[in-house]
Amino acid sequence: MFNSYKPDYLVMTAGPTMVSGNVLQGRARNFGNPDLDPDFFVFYDNICNKLKKFYGTEKSQVIIMNGEGMLGLDAACASLTEPGDKVLIISNGVFGGGFEDLVKNYGGICTLFESDFKKSIHIDSLKEFLEKNSDFKYATIVHCDTPTGILNDIGPITKLLKSKGILTVVDTVAALGGVPFEMDNWNIDIALGASQKVFSTPSGLTTMAISDDAWNIILNRKNPIQSFYCNLALWKNCVEEKLFPYTMPASDLIAFNIALDNLLTERLERVWDRHLEMQGYVLERMETLGLELFCEDNYSPTVTAFMVPEDLNSNDILDHMKKEHKVLIAGSYGPFKDKVLRIGHMGENARLDRVFYTLDALEKTINDLRK
Numbered sequence: 001m002f003n004s005y006k007p008d009y010l011v012m013t014a015g016p017t018m019v020s021g022n023v024l025q026g027r028a029r030n031f032g033n034p035d036l037d038p039d040f041f042v043f044y045d046n047i048c049n050k051l052k053k054f055y056g057t058e059k060s061q062v063i064i065m066n067g068e069g070m071l072g073l074d075a076a077c078a079s080l081t082e083p084g085d086k087v088l089i090i091s092n093g094v095f096g097g098g099f100e101d102l103v104k105n106y107g108g109i110c111t112l113f114e115s116d117f118k119k120s121i122h123i124d125s126l127k128e129f130l131e132k133n134s135d136f137k138y139a140t141i142v143h144c145d146t147p148t149g150i151l152n153d154i155g156p157i158t159k160l161l162k163s164k165g166i167l168t169v170v171d172t173v174a175a176l177g178g179v180p181f182e183m184d185n186w187n188i189d190i191a192l193g194a195s196q197k198v199f200s201t202p203s204g205l206t207t208m209a210i211s212d213d214a215w216n217i218i219l220n221r222k223n224p225i226q227s228f229y230c231n232l233a234l235w236k237n238c239v240e241e242k243l244f245p246y247t248m249p250a251s252d253l254i255a256f257n258i259a260l261d262n263l264l265t266e267r268l269e270r271v272w273d274r275h276l277e278m279q280g281y282v283l284e285r286m287e288t289l290g291l292e293l294f295c296e297d298n299y300s301p302t303v304t305a306f307m308v309p310e311d312l313n314s315n316d317i318l319d320h321m322k323k324e325h326k327v328l329i330a331g332s333y334g335p336f337k338d339k340v341l342r343i344g345h346m347g348e349n350a351r352l353d354r355v356f357y358t359l360d361a362l363e364k365t366i367n368d369l370r371k
Contacts, residue, residue: 009322012358013330014146014174014303014344016196016203019259023201026258031250038242040250045239047253050260053268055191055209056182063235064256065206066249069173069194071230072206074102076169076190078230079218080138083107088136088166090126092117092152093145094334095171103140106226111136117148120298123156130164137217138167138189144175147332149305149342151175151298155186162187167214173197176207177263178275178302178346189214195252198275198302200347201259204252208232275301278345278355285359289366294340302346305332307339312369314338317362320369325361 011018034040048062055062065071077099081087087108091097092115100110113129115121121141139161144151158168167189172181176191177198183191188211195205210218210232218225218232225231234245263271279301286293286306294305308314314331318341321327332340343362345355 007328009326009328010354010357011328012343012345012349012354013328014149014197014342014346015194017198017200017344017346018348018354019200019202020262020348022262023255023259026255027202027251029251029254031254034248034250034253035244040248041239041242043257044248044253047257047260050257050264051193051207052209053264054177054181054193054260056180056186057184057209059184060191060209060211061215061236062207062209063232063238064253065208065235066204066246066252067206067229068203069192069196069206072173072192072194072208073099073171075206075227075230075232076192076208077102077108077140078106078227079225079232080167080169080190080214081106081108082221082223084109085137086111086135088113088139088161090121090139090141090157091115092119092121093142093150094147094332094336095145096140096142099140099169099171117145117150118294118296120150120152121157123153123160126157127160130160134164134166136164136166138169140169140171143170143172143181144179144300144302146174146300146303146342147305147334147336148294148340149300149303150295151179151300153298154188155182158186158188167217174302174346175300177268177271178350179300180272183209183211195256195259198271198347199256199259199263200349201256202252204249205256272301275346275350278350278352279304281352281355282343282345282359285363289363294336302350303342303344305336305340305342308341309366312366314341316369317341317365320365321361324368325364327358327361329358329362
C-alpha cells in the first residue's frame with residue numbers, strides 16, 4: 001500500500017501537463033474566503049477578462065467553473081438542450097462522437113455527421129450535408145481531438161453553421177492557448193477550455209466563453225435546466241450579485257492566474273510559434289525513427305499521435321519509458337487503444353529540452369525492446 005504519492009517522472013501526456021514552479025507556489029498561498037470577500041469577485045472577474053484574449057473575444061462572457069474540463073461539455077449540453085431538440089454531432093474523433101451521449105442525457109435528438117478519423121472535417125462535405133438537412137438547434141465539434149491528434153479548421157465550419165441559424169459548441173480544451181482562436185470572428189456560441197492542457201495548471205477548472213445568442217437560449221428555455229452543477233444560468237450575473245453557485249477553489253484560481261500571466265508575458269504570438277516549433281521537431285523525429293503518424297493531415301501543434309510498431313506492444317513501451325527513463329507518455333482510447341501512442345507537447349511541455357529528452361527516451365525504448 002502506498003503511504004504517499006510522489007510521482008518523479010516527466011509528464012509528457014496530452015494533459016495534464018507539467019506545471020511551472022511559480023504556479024505550484026501560487027497554490028500554497030493563503031486564499032481567504034471566496035464566498036464572503038468582495039475582493040475575490042474582482043479577482044475572479046479579472047481572470048475572466050484575461051481569458052478573453054485566449055478565446056479571441058470581446059463580445060462574449062467568460063466564466064470559470066470548479067471541475068475538470070468535462071464539466072464544461074456537460075454544462076453546455078445541459079443548459080442548451082431541451083427534450084426533443086435536434087442537435088448535430090460533428091465527429092472525426094473519439095471525443096467528437098462523445099458529445100452524443102451528453103446530449104442524449106438531456107433529451108436531445110442527435111444526428112451524427114462523422115468523417116474519417118485520420119483527416120480533418122471537410123467543409124465541402126459538411127456543406128453538402130447541410131443543404132439537405134439543417135434543422136438543428138445547435139452543433140458540437142472538437143477543435144483538437146486528443147486521442148488521435150487531429151486539429152480541425154474551426155472557423156469555416158462554425159461560420160457555415162451560423163449562416164444556417166445553428167448555434168455552435170466548440171471543445172477547444174486541448175488547443176486553446178496553443179493555437180490562435182477567434183471566437184468572435186468565427187461566430188462561435190460556446191467555446192470550452194480547461195486548466196490542465198496548454199495553461200499548464202493542475203486539473204480542476206473548466207473555462208468557458210458564452211455568446212449573447214447562447215445566453216438568450218439558456219435564459220429563455222421552456223423547461224428548467226435538468227442539473228444544478230451544470231446550470232450555466234446560475235453564472236450569468238454571479239460577479240454583479242457577488243454570489244457564486246458554490247464555493248470556488250480559490251487556491252486553484254490563484255495558480256491559474258499566475259499561469260495566464262506566464263503566457264501573456266511571453267506573448268501569445270510567441271506561444272503559438274513555440275508550439276509549432278515543437279511540433280516540427282516531433283514530426284521530424286517521428287520520420288527519422290520510422291514511426292507512422294496516425295493523422296494524414298492537420299496535425300495538432302499540441303499533441304502528436306503515432307502508431308505502435310507492429311513488432312512492439314504499447315504497454316511495454318509505456319512501462320519502459322516510465323521506469324527506465326522517467327517519462328510518461330500516453331496511450332489512446334476506444335478503437336485506438338493499444339494501437340496508438342501520444343506525446344503531449346503543449347504548454348510547459350512545449351519546451352525544447354523536454355521534447356528532445358522525450359524523443360530520445362522513445363528512441364532508446366524502442367531499441368531496448370527490440371534487442
